[in-house]
Amino acid sequence: MNVNFLLMGILLLSCTSPKPIKGAVVSAREEASAIGVEIMKQGGTAFDALIATDLALTVCYPNAGNISGGGFLVYRTAEGKVGSLDYREKAPMGASADMYLDEQGNVMPGKSTLGGLAVGVPGTVAGLAAIHKKFGTLPWEDLVQPAIDLARKGYFVTKKQQRSFESKKEDFIAVNGPDTFYAQDFKAGDRVQNTALAETLERIAKYGKAGFYQGPVAEDLVNRVMETGGVITLEDLLAYEPVWRDPINFQYKDLNIYAMGPPSSGGICLAQIMKMIEPYNVGQYDHNSKEAMQVIVEAERRSYADRSLYLGDPDFVNVPKDSLLDVTYLNKRMNSFTFEKATKSTDIAPGSIQWEESEETTHYSIVDPLGNAVAVTTTLNGSYGSKVFVENGGYFLNNEMDDFSSKPGVPNMFGLIGGKANAIAPQKRMLSAMTPTIVERKGKLAMVVGTPGGSTIITSVLQTILNVYEFDMDVQSAVSAARFHHQWLPDVVVFEPGQFNPSLIKSLQDKGYNIKEEYSRIIGRVDAIQISESGEITTGADPRGDDTAVPLY
């Protein structure tokens, strides 16, 4: 070959082939992802980037990003060590099993969702401090500083965010009065400068965990909770400790999967569903085909039924993890499944226990150039939590108490029912569905994934993994692909509206599946990173939100 041609070819290739990505942050907001990447550029690891990204989300994604909620981390270090941190909120010491019941024993509407009594003892700052203590390489103050700067300089409101603010304005005012910070009419493109939050973050930067759980920030928090009818005390804040726990680990074909264990139901349910699906080899069917969907829905039905009965805070109840994950048991659970017709949820377990959770949570995935990976899902529970805004502190408080069963066996105002395992008790953690997940293949890091979406979290994570490994999609397509959801009760399969072929819907209806297409709530917002066998990093940011992947070159 002519040498000039060869040189031109090499030049052309080097101009056109994309630069390899060395790391990435995928989160609900571009600012937060960019801040995480900047930390890695300064030499920080994925753990350092996690802290900066998390606090940035507190500023620019106030519906779910938080210093006043809780979350879960699942990590895999560059050396292949895997673990998880539980910094889920806890019930205050003054909580009791019947705290949301009136004198007649009826659930009082709104008490577990709106106002001070809905607030669980926050775990986020203690969680971030524990992560920094164990894994941090850059100084804590340097990781908090970008969020302080963002709060002072301001973040820009997106169109979706404007709609979100507008939809909750009445609640903000009802709980906090007309002068509350977020009752201002912020429009898309407006810059929001939150000086009060910058000052709170400055105390956290200076004093670490104590900057939130002690001193003026803690006092303001407790006062605001008390003013709005809650029971959290300074003693509750001082007593809060996160817990390092073993994640749930299971094999699916050649994948080795780690996901969050109790008090999240995510890992156990994901494992149950995938193990029930495994023998059916769903990859032999087309993606979102009738057969593939039947197998997935039937496995989901059986797992969510177990979830309602058995899962709760492992520090308070005995979660029969091994029995629930026993392969013989799971295969037996699928014995009643046939492709001929839908199983009825009432035939799966007695009673009619219903599970649903609120959808406002956020997830981010980070991989650094060394190969450390973190999957973090964090939440205030409802959108903007309890809507209680600590004006002096610039942040909303969670309403995580609603993830408990207000009255075991009886529906609360949203029709939610839970088992005794998830009854309220002082200092107990409420059951979650959050499913931060790490996938290994052939001993190597292969995927980091998670999502918000309440009870749809588990099934969205499931479909994203299956889309990549069974249906051969790249990770962005896997995240974007239309999703469906089933959770045992109500006995309906929820479809993303307008995304599924009417003939497919008809054929499933003919089999006895009750399809609900007009469902308005989101089915997750998955943020994922895939690492190929050769080490190539690709990202998937969910187009359903403002989610953005920022690569590190």
Ligand code: GLY
């Ligand atoms: N608050 C939603 C969850 O923890 O699953």
